Amino acid sequence: MPNIRLKEETKTAHQALEKKVILQLKAIRSEADYASFIHAFYLYFNALEKGLAAYINDTVVPDLSERRNSSYLKADLQALGVKDAQEGTIALPEINSLAQALGAMYVMEGSIMGGPIIVEMLRKHGLQKGFSFFAGYGAATGTMWNNFVTILNKSLQSAMAQQEAIKTANETFEKFQFVFKS
Structure with a gap:
């Protein structure tokens, strides 16, 4: 199954990003710290979504409009008092x-x-707001993930398509780390 191959062949990059994210999370002590953390997610996801737009639509991902995206991160920033979510390169x-x-x-x-x-x-750590993105899909989280996995498995049938997806997933994990301050 393509999703299994994706998981196995991106494990190292995934773990490296996860380690970086956990370090950032452990350093959060205030809403301002959390806003900085959320802003990093917003910067990356917002830019990445623009790159996906030419290929990902509701024909490819029928429940696309229901999926979490950078608009939720922007709303979380606003809930934390950040008026304008800055974009960057x-x-x-x-x-x-x-x-x-x-x-x-x-x-x-x-x-x-x-x-x-x-x-x-x-x-x-006493934080109480700005969780709309990380709240995920609530009780539907497993279903949403399974729906996405089904799309992956149907769309990535050829070895070449799988290799492209793996390469890009690894690059996505690796480049995501750069938005977090060290």
């Missing part, structure tokens, strides 16, 4: 095909799966 993976777009989207959708753990960590 972000290093992104190359996206020139549906397979590459799905590889990047795999990273984005996967980040939502860990959202409830992030919210729990933040609540332990």
